[in-house]
Amino acid sequence: MTTDSAQRMTISLPPDAARYLEEYQQSHQLASRSEAVLKAIQALRDQQLAEDYAALARENDPERARFLEGNTDGLEASDGSEWL
Numbered sequence: 001m002t003t004d005s006a007q008r009m010t011i012s013l014p015p016d017a018a019r020y021l022e023e024y025q026q027s028h029q030l031a032s033r034s035e036a037v038l039k040a041i042q043a044l045r046d047q048q049l050a051e052d053y054a055a056l057a058r059e060n061d062p063e064r065a066r067f068l069e070g071n072t073d074g075l076e077a078s079d080g081s082e083w084l
Contacts, residue, residue, distance in 0.1 A: 021036050
């Protein structure tokens with residue numbers, strides 16, 4: 001059974017990554033480093049979902065995959081950095 005309570009986790013980062021996380025948190029006025037890490041995890045999830053959809057399209061219909069290649073459905077292209 002799962003709950004919505006947060007799990008505590010300790011991570012170690014190289015100094016440059018830790019500095020970047022701190023700077024990102026401050027510049028985006030996030031409440032905590034945890035919130036910044038959560039944004040990074042969401043960006044990874046979004047990237048994985050896009051990759052999975054593209055793989056599924058290629059597997060099921062190569063013609064559709066060609067159509068989807070580069071199609072943003074009217075949205076601007078993104079590398080996901082705005083989620084961080």
